[in-house]
Amino acid sequence: HEAGAAVNYISRRAALKKLQLSLKDFRRLCILKGIYPHEPAHKKKVNKGSTENRVWYYRKDINFLAHEPIINKFRDYKVFLRKLNHYKAKRDESKVKKLYANKPEYPTFGSAIRDLDDALCLCFAFATLPHTRILKEGLIDSCRRLTAEFMHYVIEAHALKNTFISIK
Known part of the structure; x- marks a missing residue:
């Protein structure tokens, strides 16, 4: 056969x-x-x-x-649950807290980039403002530097395929 x-x-x-x-x-x-x-x-x-x-x-x-790749997620989650149940059975609260603390909010760089839109909007807005008594020079300069670095990353990584531009 x-x-x-x-x-x-x-x-x-x-x-x-x-x-x-x-x-x-x-x-x-x-x-x-x-x-x-x-x-x-x-x-x-x-x-x-x-x-x-x-x-x-x-x-x-x-x-x-x-x-x-989702198979690896299933396996990682099973390992996490096994460790969690092990520490809960031993009543080791400090290790349980560590387990939750060590679980990353953004497991990959790409997932962190996808959640950057609000922060980037704020940075670009501050980068266009002039220096005043209320807005310190260091804040404005760091926003300008961050926006320039982000633009260079986008150019080097060829990260933009489709875009939606909103003007506020």
Whole structure:
């Protein structure tokens, strides 16, 4: 059984083994990615002669899931929960607080950049203002420097593909 219909399908048990996920996580991942089981036309060929009822998925769908970054998120979250439950069972409140404190708000640089819009609007607004008694020279200069550095980053990284410009 190395060609044809037998190669196109993979059982759910084999998919779980390949992806190294629990059934619960596999179901969540399939729902998120829109992958659902299929009924093979030639069940006996796919099932290597057996007539046992099984859940079958397209092999290409499972290969697609194998490269999903969300699988790592599932694993990281499980590790976090395991540590959390371990420290809670030991009643070690300081380590529980440390666990929550060490969990980054922005796990990647890209996710931090996506949340910069409000801060950037404020920086650009202050950068255009003149020096006054109320607005100190250092604040205005640092805003100008930050906006210039951000613009250079955008240019070097080719970060803008589509933009929406609002003039206030």
